[in-house]
Amino acid sequence: MGSWYWIGVCAGLGVGVGVLLAGLLAGTRAGLAAGLVLAVGAGILIGLAVGQWDESVGGGVGGALGSIGSARLVSGTLRRGGSRFGTAVFVGLAALVLAAIAWIPIVGFLEAVLVPALAARLRGRAAERYAGLRSLAKD
Secondary structure (H helix, E strand, O other): HHHHHHHHHHHHHHHHHHHHHHHHHHOOOOHHHHHHHHHHHHHHHHHHHHHHHHHHHHHHHHHHHHHHHHHHHHHHHHHOOOOOOHHHHHHHHHHHHHHOOOOOOOOOHHHHHHHHHHHHHHHOOOOOOOOOOHHHHHO
């Protein structure tokens, strides 16, 4: 297998780590920032464990994109009333799936592109606040 395969695997594993850390640390903005820094560092370490500097760059970029991409979903879930533990469990399961399918050729690169793209798509569709029964109140 060529170097491109291992770069893709490291990018996909970095995305999985970024999603996991965003799910665990997304309670505050400082937690999101810490998750981003830790995801980049973990991606770089994964890349160095697997190969050389090119794999570590792929892992670091994947970690950053995974963290940024999933932060929007996690923070929106928590803002709308989701529990921290439940959100972390479901996002953690998604991170495990992302890390597992990263071993398929080309999929690691696709993960690094699709996770932030889906987050950007969510940005335009999300309502700012749920009106609830206030929308039924008579003025």
